[in-house]
Amino acid sequence: DAKTTQPTSMDCAEGRAANLPCNHSTISGNEYVYWYRQIHSQGPQYIIHGLKNNETNEMASLIITEDRKSSTLILPHATLRDTAVYYCIVRAPGTASKLTFGTGTRLQVTL
Amino acid sequence: DTGVSQNPRHKITKRGQNVTFRCDPISEHNRLYWYRQTLGQGPEFLTYFQNEAQLEKSRLLSDRFSAERPKGSFSTLEIQRTEQGDSAMYLCASSNEGRRPATQYFGPGTRLTVL
Numbered sequence: 019d020a021k022t023t024q025p026t027s028m029d030c031a032e033g034r035a036a037n038l039p040c041n042h043s044t045i046s047g048n049e050y051v052y053w054y055r056q057i058h059s060q061g062p063q064y065i066i067h068g069l070k071n072n073e074t075n076e077m078a079s080l081i082i083t084e085d086r087k088s089s090t091l092i093l094p095h096a097t098l099r100d101t102a103v104y105y106c107i108v109r110a111p112g113t114a115s116k117l118t119f120g121t122g123t124r125l126q127v128t129l
Numbered sequence: 130d131t132g133v134s135q136n137p138r139h140k141i142t143k144r145g146q147n148v149t150f151r152c153d154p155i156s157e158h159n160r161l162y163w164y165r166q167t168l169g170q171g172p173e174f175l176t177y178f179q180n181e182a183q184l185e186k187s188r189l190l191s192d193r194f195s196a197e198r199p200k201g202s203f204s205t206l207e208i209q210r211t212e213q214g215d216s217a218m219y220l221c222a223s224s225n226e227g228r229r230p231a232t233q234y235f236g237p238g239t240r241l242t243v244l
Contacts, residue, residue, distance in 0.1 A: 052232070061135075062172065067230065109230070111231070116162060116164070117162075119173070
């Protein structure tokens with residue numbers, strides 16, 4: 019599975035959009051981009067995934083560049099409860115493999 | 130609640146004791162994964178099951194660790210002769226590999242402290 023690069027930390031004001039970037043320049047054509055988050059002392063929570071097209075669900079939007087070498091997770095109206103570590107992971111479908119987590123981006127939402 | 134559940138949520142033990150954790154996956158999920166997470170790091174893969182078969186084990190899974198999924202439903206992870214280095218959060222995840230792509234859903238974890 020391709021390696022990802024994320025900023026170590028980011029801040030966002032409550033009510034504003036949080037845009038979390040991820041670089042995955044070695045991504046293969048069949049690899050999906052997954053986002054998880056982990057609130058302190060809890061298990062990782064699935065957010066969203068995508069292959070080529072932009073995706074949106076009730077939690078977030080995922081924007082993938084046309085060359086698929088990077089993506090951005092968007093939380094449209096961040097709240098204090100969105101403070102967490104956000105992990106960007108790429109993984110090919112059908113593989114038996116584990117998810118390979120990096121150290122993620124620590125998002126701090128402030129008043 | 131139909132999510133992944135883990136028990137106990139917290140376990141404190143003395144070095145040298147054995148401990149066992151349980152994971153109950155989402156009911157229709159045929160794959161079950163175990164991960165370990167130490168402070169400040171992302172989760173690291175330990176092992177996974179397809180139904181009752183254990184198909185992959187990480188080199189992190191030393192001989193003191195054993196995992197089972199006897200009927201393809203719940204799973205247990207046992208650590209024998211615990212060491213202080215075993216202190217970590219142990220996470221379980223499950224997925225339905227009949228779907229493409231399969232998404233792994235995690236439980237709340239079991240936090241182990243070895244004194």
